[in-house]
Amino acid sequence: MSERESMPYDVVIVGAGPAGLSAAIRLKQLANEAGNELSVCILEKGSEVGAHILSGAVIDPKALDELLPNWRDDGCPLAQTPVTDNQHWHLSANHKSVMPNIMIPPFMNNKGTYTGSLGNLCRWLAGKAEELGVEIFPGFAAAELLFNEDGSVKGVATGDMGVARDGEHKGDYQPGLELHARYTLFGEGCRGHLSKELMRLFDLRKDCDPQIYGLGIKELWDIDPAKHVPGRVIHTQGWPLTEGANGGGFLYHQADGQVALGFVTWLSYSNPYLSPFEEMQRWKTHPAVAEILEGGKRVSYGARAISDGGFQSVPKLVFPGGALIGDSAGFLNVPRIKGTHTSMKSGMMAAEAAFEAVKADRRSDELTAYPDAYESSWVYKELKLVRNTAPLVKKFGDDWGTAFAGATMWAEYLGIRMPFTMHHKHADHETLVHASEVKPIDYPKPDGKLTFDRLSSVFLSNTNHEEDQPCHLTLKDPDVPIDYNLPVYAEPAQRYCPAGVYEVVGLDEGTPRFQINAQNCVHCKTCDIKDPTQNINWVVPEGGGGPNYPNM
Numbered sequence: 001m002s003e004r005e006s007m008p009y010d011v012v013i014v015g016a017g018p019a020g021l022s023a024a025i026r027l028k029q030l031a032n033e034a035g036n037e038l039s040v041c042i043l044e045k046g047s048e049v050g051a052h053i054l055s056g057a058v059i060d061p062k063a064l065d066e067l068l069p070n071w072r073d074d075g076c077p078l079a080q081t082p083v084t085d086n087q088h089w090h091l092s093a094n095h096k097s098v099m100p101n102i103m104i105p106p107f108m109n110n111k112g113t114y115t116g117s118l119g120n121l122c123r124w125l126a127g128k129a130e131e132l133g134v135e136i137f138p139g140f141a142a143a144e145l146l147f148n149e150d151g152s153v154k155g156v157a158t159g160d161m162g163v164a165r166d167g168e169h170k171g172d173y174q175p176g177l178e179l180h181a182r183y184t185l186f187g188e189g190c191r192g193h194l195s196k197e198l199m200r201l202f203d204l205r206k207d208c209d210p211q212i213y214g215l216g217i218k219e220l221w222d223i224d225p226a227k228h229v230p231g232r233v234i235h236t237q238g239w240p241l242t243e244g245a246n247g248g249g250f251l252y253h254q255a256d257g258q259v260a261l262g263f264v265t266w267l268s269y270s271n272p273y274l275s276p277f278e279e280m281q282r283w284k285t286h287p288a289v290a291e292i293l294e295g296g297k298r299v300s301y302g303a304r305a306i307s308d309g310g311f312q313s314v315p316k317l318v319f320p321g322g323a324l325i326g327d328s329a330g331f332l333n334v335p336r337i338k339g340t341h342t343s344m345k346s347g348m349m350a351a352e353a354a355f356e357a358v359k360a361d362r363r364s365d366e367l368t369a370y371p372d373a374y375e376s377s378w379v380y381k382e383l384k385l386v387r388n389t390a391p392l393v394k395k396f397g398d399d400w401g402t403a404f405a406g407a408t409m410w411a412e413y414l415g416i417r418m419p420f421t422m423h424h425k426h427a428d429h430e431t432l433v434h435a436s437e438v439k440p441i442d443y444p445k446p447d448g449k450l451t452f453d454r455l456s457s458v459f460l461s462n463t464n465h466e467e468d469q470p471c472h473l474t475l476k477d478p479d480v481p482i483d484y485n486l487p488v489y490a491e492p493a494q495r496y497c498p499a500g501v502y503e504v505v506g507l508d509e510g511t512p513r514f515q516i517n518a519q520n521c522v523h524c525k526t527c528d529i530k531d532p533t534q535n536i537n538w539v540v541p542e543g544g545g546g547p548n549y550p551n552m
Contacts, residue, residue: 003175004176007041008181009039009041009155009179010182010358011023011024011039011041011184012040012180012185013040014185014187015192016122017053018125019187019327019346020042020325020347021122023187024132024136024347024351025134026352028134031355036359038358040134041137043156044137045540045543045545045546046138046547046548047139048548049122051119051547051548051549052549053122054118054303054547055216055552056218056260056337057115057117057118057340058110058113059078059118059338059340061112061113061114063342064078066348068128078121080255081115082112083111083231084230085231086110087234088234088237089288090236090238091237091238093239103406105406107382107409107413108335110233115231115253116254119549139543140158140177141158141541143159143176144176144194145198146180148321148364151320153319154181154321156194157176158543159176159542159543160175161176162174163542165469182357183321183357183367185354187325190306190327190330191307193539196528199324204319208314209423210424211307211313212267212268212307212309212428213267213428214306215265215267215303215496215524217263217264217303218261218301219260219262219301220258220551220552221296221297223258223292224294225257227291227292229253230255233251233253234251234252237398244271245266245269246265246398249280251289258299259293261293262280263280266428267305268431270432270433272434272438272489272495273439273492273495276496277303277495277498281446282444285450293450299460300460300552301461302549303522303524304523305524306327307327307330307331307332308334309330310334310390311380311421312421312422313330314329314330318366318368318370318371321363322367323350325346327343333382334390335405335409342379345377346379349373349379350370357369385413386412387422388405388408388422389405389408391422392404392405395422429530432489435489435490440490458499461547461549463499463520463546466545467519469541473516473521473538474539475536475537476535481493482504484533486504488532492531493536496527497526498524499520499522500517501518502515502516503515503517518541522546525538
């Protein structure tokens with residue numbers, strides 16, 4: 001076995017998303033202000049910064065204003081399109097009703113926000129980080145946790161490159177690299193596989209609710225210029241989801257004549273025949289949505305899971321040697337459908353705690369100043385204010401749940417503190433009913449103009465993996481999909497995956513086999529979340545694999 005080389009840093013950051021980049025920038029700002037040397041590096045599994053970043057996105061600039069106050073005049077692509085119009089639609093099969101803005105609490109209004117590509121914002125932030133001396137390594141996936149003798153986190157190791165599917169070393173084999181740090185910050189995004197392991201090892205979830213998730217499926221369209229209104233933001237509730245499922249759509253008029261549109265299905269749905277991908281395609285056929293897209297052209301596609309648990313599901317943020325930041329912990333404000341600003345602020349708070357610890361010549365202990373800062377921050381207050389929204393909608397449905405949630409948010413906003421916190425009692429993999437208890441859902445065939453199939457969609461995500469490598473979608477028991485999931489749940493992986501990764505083949509011949517098309521994987525993590533027996537474990541493939549989102 002080849003010996004791995006190691007590189008020492010003061011702080012290693014896993015993931016070049018909004019949280020990781022903000023942490024790196026803040027660390028370097030503090031070091032420069034103090035006249036101290038501080039070594040910081042970021043590992044990014046995508047082929048470039050932004051390659052794996054996907055969000056709607058409407059972004060509250062609150063954290064960005066704190067981090068880089070001159071961003072509007074400094075070439076930041078987000079400044080192109082301020083939000084100018086905010087609409088909320090409730091859909092039935094053929095009609096829409098528009099919620100008056102006066103019914104929406106002021107803190108939910110999108111005044112002062114911007115819409116654009118989160119991936120491009122991250123590319124810009126990466127440039128700012130590098131100007132400050134941060135080392136960024138795209139195409140290197142953090143694959144393994146490293147520990148000191150006392151059990152504290154020592155850093156991470158990148159995955160080996162050039163390993164064949166059978167485990168043999170190919171001619172271009174290169175062993176992974178160890179990155180050792182005083183502190184390691186994990187900003188892997190939703191359901192990061194190292195973050196999941198850290199939560200298990202250090203029991204970080206013992207005092208919080210289960211994390212719950214949504215699956216967001218997004219497309220970019222070039223539309224008729226006559227229909228394009230830069231800065232118009234539309235959110236929808238209701239159709240096409242039915243009883244036992246929640247979620248909603250979005251349609252944002254962004255720069256250059258494009259609209260970003262998509263649909264989020266909460267992964268707590270109960271019917272194993274439900275397909276979030278097909279629900280998104282069906283949503284586009286609603287007359288109010290189809291009218292906007294008519295004459296347009298789809299140019300990109302992607303999907304990712306979203307941490308929807310909010311305030312109740314935030315785990316313990318620190319452990320000996322490191323911390324969780326961003327969507328690895330789950331700071332999404334669910335009713336606002338915004339998490340970039342809270343993720344960025346979490347990275348900044350963790351950075352401030354890590355800088356003070358390094359300055360005091362500490363290492364590998366708990367950065368307790370970070371959770372202390374969180375509990376006194378605007379992030380904590382913002383999430384606590386809306387803590388009951390998702391549980392109320394899940395309990396009472398879109399109509400009554402939204403009404404109750406709105407009432408509680410208004411009350412909290414007006415200073416009337418709700419004396420209760422509703423809790424998430426079940427993880428998403430526990431919510432499916434048996435296939436025998438429900439009817440299959442008849443989804444219309446794609447027309448190739450407005451609606452599409454999964455494989456042509458994955459093509460637009462520019463997804464690529466080296467085919468001769470170990471499968472990164474691992475099964476704890478290879479017999480479970482056919483012997484248990486198929487008869488009990490009609491093997492839901494065939495439908496919840498938005499990329500056509502999982503298939504049951506040979507069923508008509510009476511010899512069913514579970515097939516994994518790992519090269520299609522867009523790294524959304526839905527399989528890791530929704531598999532009813534938690535038999536699928538998503539681990540990182542070779543660095544640089546996965547989607548290559550150009551403008552998402």
